[in-house]
Amino acid sequence: MLLTVRISQSGSWTILSVHGEIDMATCPQLRQEIVAQISGGNTHLVIDLGGVEFIDSTGLGVLIGGLKRARSQGGDLRVSRVGDRLEKMFALTGLGDVLAVVDLADPEQAQGAA
Amino acid sequence: MLLTVRISQSGSWTILSVHGEIDMATCPQLRQEIVAQISGGNTHLVIDLGGVEFIDSTGLGVLIGGLKRARSQGGDLRVSRVGDRLEKMFALTGLGDVLAVVDLADPEQAQGAA
Amino acid sequence: MTTDLKPTGGITLAIPAQPEYLSLVRAVVAAAAALDPGLGDARIEDLRVAVSEATTNAIEAHANLGSEERITIRCDLADDRIEVEVQDHAATGFDPGDLESPAPLDTPGRLDYEGGFGIPLMRVLADEMKIRSLDHGTAVQLVVYASPTAKD
Amino acid sequence: MTTDLKPTGGITLAIPAQPEYLSLVRAVVAAAAALDPGLGDARIEDLRVAVSEATTNAIEAHANLGSEERITIRCDLADDRIEVEVQDHAATGFDPGDLESPAPLDTPGRLDYEGGFGIPLMRVLADEMKIRSLDHGTAVQLVVYASPTAKD
Ligand SMILES: Nc1ncnc2c1ncn2[C@@H]1O[C@H](COP(=O)(O)OP(=O)(O)O)[C@@H](O)[C@H]1O
Numbered sequence: 001m002l003l004t005v006r007i008s009q010s011g012s013w014t015i016l017s018v019h020g021e022i023d024m025a026t027c028p029q030l031r032q033e034i035v036a037q038i039s040g041g042n043t044h045l046v047i048d049l050g051g052v053e054f055i056d057s058t059g060l061g062v063l064i065g066g067l068k069r070a071r072s073q074g075g076d077l078r079v080s081r082v083g084d085r086l087e088k089m090f091a092l093t094g095l096g097d098v099l100a101v102v103d104l105a106d107p108e109q110a111q112g113a114a
Numbered sequence: 115m116l117l118t119v120r121i122s123q124s125g126s127w128t129i130l131s132v133h134g135e136i137d138m139a140t141c142p143q144l145r146q147e148i149v150a151q152i153s154g155g156n157t158h159l160v161i162d163l164g165g166v167e168f169i170d171s172t173g174l175g176v177l178i179g180g181l182k183r184a185r186s187q188g189g190d191l192r193v194s195r196v197g198d199r200l201e202k203m204f205a206l207t208g209l210g211d212v213l214a215v216v217d218l219a220d221p222e223q224a225q226g227a228a
Numbered sequence: 229m230t231t232d233l234k235p236t237g238g239i240t241l242a243i244p245a246q247p248e249y250l251s252l253v254r255a256v257v258a259a260a261a262a263l264d265p266g267l268g269d270a271r272i273e274d275l276r277v278a279v280s281e282a283t284t285n286a287i288e289a290h291a292n293l294g295s296e297e298r299i300t301i302r303c304d305l306a307d308d309r310i311e312v313e314v315q316d317h318a319a320t321g322f323d324p325g326d327l328e329s330p331a332p333l334d335t336p337g338r339l340d341y342e343g344g345f346g347i348p349l350m351r352v353l354a355d356e357m358k359i360r361s362l363d364h365g366t367a368v369q370l371v372v373y374a375s376p377t378a379k380d
Numbered sequence: 381m382t383t384d385l386k387p388t389g390g391i392t393l394a395i396p397a398q399p400e401y402l403s404l405v406r407a408v409v410a411a412a413a414a415l416d417p418g419l420g421d422a423r424i425e426d427l428r429v430a431v432s433e434a435t436t437n438a439i440e441a442h443a444n445l446g447s448e449e450r451i452t453i454r455c456d457l458a459d460d461r462i463e464v465e466v467q468d469h470a471a472t473g474f475d476p477g478d479l480e481s482p483a484p485l486d487t488p489g490r491l492d493y494e495g496g497f498g499i500p501l502m503r504v505l506a507d508e509m510k511i512r513s514l515d516h517g518t519a520v521q522l523v524v525y526a527s528p529t530a531k532d
Pocket residue numbers: 057285286289316318320322342343344345346347348366
């Protein structure tokens with residue numbers, strides 16, 4: 001039940017493609033990866049959620065934390081390939097209002113809020 | 115968690131295509147369907163197990179019962195599209211020695227024991 | 229200590245208070261809910277998330293107290309609903325009454341704080357949600373109805 | 381009545397003695413086994429079948445006696461193995477000693493009888509299998525080791 005996080009690059013954006021369920025058991029792993037990228041100077045992040053069928057409030061907290069950290073370094077954190085369930089979670093928590101959903105091929109171009 | 119059983123015909127053979135898990139909860143349904151077919155004169159049956167990922171001893175018992183009933187009426191009961199797990203169960207119980215595995219397109223031609 | 233399994237018609241699951249078991253709890257809830265043909269996939273998902281939130285809070289409370297006891301999750305299936313109760317054994321002094329009016333999730337500046345989503349989410353995802361203080365901890369009851377209700 | 385959940389490190393599941401719950405038991409075993417990274421898919425399947433067999437027998441025994449009590453399934457995860465115990469509350473007077481030498485499955489004429497596969501299957505699918513008579517019923521213990529053993 002581990003999360004896998006694959007790192008790739010799209011222009012100046014670093015893409016973290018996540019596979020698995022993001023909950024209290026797995027979120028430390030995602031948080032560490034986000035922190036490591038930002039600390040390493042990759043402040044423009046896209047979290048690719050195409051492989052994530054489950055996220056709970058702990059996971060949402062990691063996205064919020066990453067967003068704040070990225071912005072504090074002059075960067076941003078965006079999400080991509082958000083499924084119906086995750087969209088519902090974003091909508092219910094208001095996270096969708098602050099987190100831009102982008103196309104993996106062009107993270108610069110926000111498609112609107114999640 | 116219901117079983118679905120679809121009935122079709124291949125020459126003189128009646129094919130029962132089963133979907134689901136065959137255990138104590140679902141096997142009465144399969145047993146009834148087999149009995150109904152044989153009672154209705156369809157004594158040559160193929161149980162298509164392509165949609166079955168789980169069978170336990172209760173399910174195996176239903177196949178044995180069906181086999182005996184079909185043979186007692188001058189017919190036969192064969193199986194088709196047996197996956198690895200089911201093959202293991204047939205092998206461990208010896209059921210594979212008495213139950214012929216056939217191609218759905220040509221149930222007459224036994225491919226050898228399960 | 230009320231970890232006894234009462235001989236009711238329901239399912240009871242007891243797990244160590246560790247995050248690794250959350251996925252198992254969700255699997256059990258999904259499997260239990262699947263026994264109720266009136267519950268659609270979307271509602272099962274709602275319940276799965278709500279139970280996961282309640283169990284996460286219970287695990288946190290156990291960790292804060294260093295409690296080695298287990299957390300129990302009880303699922304009761306009725307014709308028209310599924311009821312899940314998560315009971316922990318962490319007497320933290322948590323008073324659910326203090327949470328009666330949580331800040332709405334869309335309050336400006338709300339997202340400055342990374343936590344605090346759990347209980348509000350349970351409230352919107354479940355048709356009914358009750359938190360009770362027990363002598364030995366907290367019980368969170370979550371109910372989802374099979375037929376469509378006011379809560380879509 | 382020993383349906384108490386002892387505060388051990390394991391998972392305990394209690395279910396009504398009804399066939400509808402078998403799929404849930406299998407889901408729990410699979411989810412518990414998945415927590416043990418050393419257990420491959422094939423061994424998890426072996427365990428799932430073995431536990432399903434033991435639970436089926438327990439449900440049958442309860443039905444024969446009209447017992448309304450629940451069946452408990454305990455899963456203990458250790459580094460090198462997973463151990464599952466199915467306990468029923470049907471004191472049928474069943475003596476597992478009588479089964480010490482079951483007819484091998486390939487005995488001629490064996491298939492004339494549709495039943496009796498459960499215990500032999502548990503024996504071959506699990507690495508260890510023990511049946512104990514309790515005051516109130518029967519306990520079946522099934523162990524599967526994480527690393528490949530003599531039993532492939
Ligand atoms: N089972 C519990 N036992 C003790 N305290 C709890 C429990 N559930 C919730 N709480 C308290 O309520 C607070 C709010 O919970 P929640 O809305 O889930 O957000 P979060 O867990 O992120 O803080 C928690 O921080 C905790 O102090």
